[in-house]
Amino acid sequence: MKKIFSAFLLLTFVLFFSQEKKPMFWQDIQNFKTLDQQNPPVKGAILLVGSSSFTKWTDVANYFPNKTIINRGFGGSRLTDLNYFANDLLNYQPKQIIIYCGENDFADNDKLKAEVVVDRFKEFYKKIRAKFPKTEVDYISIKYSPSREKLWPQMKIANEKIAAFMKKEKNAEFIDITKVMQDANGNVRKDLFVGDMLHMTPEGYKLWTSVMNPYMK
Template sequence: MRLYRHLFKLFFFGLILNSLLFFAQEKPYWKEIQEFKKIDQTNGIPKKPILLVGSSSFTKWTDVSNYFPGKTIVNRAFGGSRLLDLNNYTDELLDPYKPKQIIIYCGENDVAMDNPTAAEVFERFKTFFGKIRAKYPKVPVAYVSIKYSPSREKFWPIVTQVNTMIESYLKTQKRTDYIDITKVMNDADGKVRTDIFLGDMLHMKPEGYQLWAKVMAPYLK
């Protein structure tokens, strides 16, 4: 009888362990985070890099270091991510790198995917910023404004609200910058240039990143 109970306990705990492993692996972007860990183990972590975090507009900037010669940049953005996801993986994204500066591009997917209010997106940003400050009180933090992607034009009003709220908030915080990439992406008539976007009208061509680099360069430490 004791043997059966023992076997049952082992079976029961095995089910629990398998369930935990399954849900851990199914957690959104778990695989991407594990890939970052593998890269760090293979290549090592440079000393005091500029750390990029956020969503696909940074993820797809795979040659970002070429745009900023002399700067040591670690790109840990993952496509599709929201500020919610950055909050879920704060430790994994921030702890290993001991950065000299953190640059964020995130919030566009929050607006487009979750149907939140501007205030809700802003609160997600404040939460992430608070977590950064808890770990790195003196590290400069810069936020790149949410771009006006043509494929997401219906969200532009809330994008404007979120950008305005984040910009105003960062003005009240020390060692922060708000990097506005809005004007540089517009044509002479003040309309968003579609020629700098890929066919999905969401992600950018190299020409778009060249414009971003010009605006961002003065802010990089």
């Protein structure tokens, strides 16, 4: 009886710590795998990878009716998460990869310097190139969410540095959505955001679409 009880305790202990060790967003990745099993993604689609601005774009296919989109945005993710789950996120055969990520890196640590975020992006870009040396890779600039105004200066530097990096790369583009989200005076349009002043309204996504369209394969 004691042996059975001891075995039960050991099993409970193992299960508890195996669950504890699961990284953040592990379940999101498992959900993607389930979706892929239920509906295997086609070859040659456009892969969206990144954070909640993609996650909440649930009707993205309606904005690009002539394109095949695989949306693999998971809310709250940082570039560190994209690097951690790179093998899972890049387990497709896309003709183009579009990234929106980096905003949450700054939100996670308001003392974070732009150079750190840029290095995280370069690390992810390197992982993409290791698997897809000639595939088109585009990066959407970090948007200036009103709720994160104090982070804008470092975000601006990150945008500039990533833009400069992408300009030197082949089959790579920096898609700047910051200007289209400004009013005539150069101020960020708050009406493009929902109540949390972080996520966007359909009008915001409509403007993104207008900028992204020329870059879409």
